[in-house]
Amino acid sequence: MRLLKSDLLTTGHLINDKLLNIKDPDLSVIEITNVLKSWMIYNEAPDHTKFRKFMNHVFIFENIQKVKPLIKELVRKRMEECDLKNGFDFIKSVANPISAEILRILLGLEDIEPKKFLEWSDAIAVFMQDFVVSPTPNVQIAQSTAKSLLEMKTAFLEAIERRKTSPKLDLLSGLVEGLNNGSSEITPEEVVHQLIHLIFGGHKVPQYLLGNSLHCLLTNPSAYNLLIDNKEKFIPLLIEEVMRFEAPIQFITRHAKEEISLHGKTIKKGDSIYLMLGAANRDKSIFENPETFNIEKRGRRHISFGGGIHACLAAALVTEQIKEIFLQFFSGLKEIKPLYDLGNPDWSNNSTFHGIEQQYISIL
Structure with missing residues (x-):
């Protein structure tokens, strides 16, 4: 973990390096990367500090608690729509839509149709998958994503304008209040870019965490019992252990600001370094029996939410969200029957996110 904390490494440069590899880049690629370049994750101080400080003030405990009654009703409605006895896809029916619905309402974007919100989130995920693994972005994917980005920016800017005169009890109103502060250095467009980043991670991470958690329980009957x-006791411990054992984010990247010698290897200036969080979370020198899924006792915490200035902004929100969803989901429930191959689940092909894509179950 020395690399995570090193001042010789930065999260930046990736966007510009990708653009330099492209001869005459499509306008849609430039448009998307202009948004990505303002994300906190791709910035260092002082820009990162500016964005982080501005966004931090709405991710407080009181705001997170407002989500709880909402989650209870959303889970109830979703479960009513499922064919519990004959089977349903937990990802399609619960994990994917409910994660988006919670984020949409928490942000105060109820005017946006849930289907459209899902389309936007999926478009970003598809682009980021291609962007991370490809030397140059796929133009067709970029053009489709650019269309979604334009729709998002228009909708969010309109919502910001409405909140200036009609604030509500939501995170967006809190951000607008910060914008109205005379000392704020953030522009409305920069706020929109951070919101797009929040949708990218704040929808997909909970979706995959829900599915991965259920899978870990179904493959570990003692933990399920x-x-x-x-x-109340074991759901929080379940979330922590799944974030260690089968986390939705398995790696992060850093880029060397200067040449580094580490363990006999030379990392040249500008090199990209992939830090494998999934491997670190199963390090034998840190965790006892790391290949065993254990919700009873873990002396050390996972590092899946990152660390330092780039620690996940919404970690507390995600944790509280999953806790409340599972409290409602498992309420009065005794037995879940898996209707998919537990030994060979449908894992995503998306290197950005690690999770199950389809998960058919029935509830007895």
């Missing part, structure tokens, strides 16, 4: 008998 512990949780069913004491949900």
Whole structure:
């Protein structure tokens, strides 16, 4: 973990390096990368500090608590729509839509149709998958994503304007209040870019965390029985252990600002370094029996939410969200029957996110 904290490494440069590899880049690629370049994750101080400080003030405990009654009703409605006895896809029916619905309402974007919100989130995820693994972005994917970005920016800017005169009890109103502060250095467009980043991570990470958690329970009956008998105690421990054992984010990248010698290897200036969080979370020198899924006792915490100035902004929100969803989902429930191959689940092909894509179950 020395690399994570090193001042010799930066999260930046990736966007510009990609653009330099492209001869005559398509306008849609430039438009998308202009948005990505303002994301906190791709910035260092002082820009990162500016964005982080501005966004931090709405991610407070009181705001997170407002989500709880909402989650209870959303889970109830979703479960009513499922064919519990004959089977349903947990990802399609619960994990994917409910994560988006919670984020949409928490931000105060109820005017945006849930289907459209899902389309936007998926478009960003598809582009980022291609962007991370490809030397040059796919133009067709970029053009489709650019269309979604334009729709998002228009909708968010309109919502910001409405909040200036009609604030509500939501995170967007809190951000607008910050914009109205005379000392704010953030522009409305920069706020929109951070919101797009929040949608990218704030929808997909909870979706995959829900599915991965259910899979870990179904493949570990002893953990499932512990949780069913004491949900309040073991659901928070389940979330922590899944974030260690089967986290939605398995790696992060850093880029060398200057040449580094590490463990006999030379990392040249400008080199990209992939830090494998999934491997670190199963490090034998840190975790006892790391290949064993164990929700009863873990002396060390996972590092899946990152660390330092780039620690996940919405970590507390994601954790509280998953906790409340599972408290409602498992309420009064005794047995779940998997209708998919537990030994060979449908893992995503998206290197940006690690999770199950389809997960058919029935509830008895």
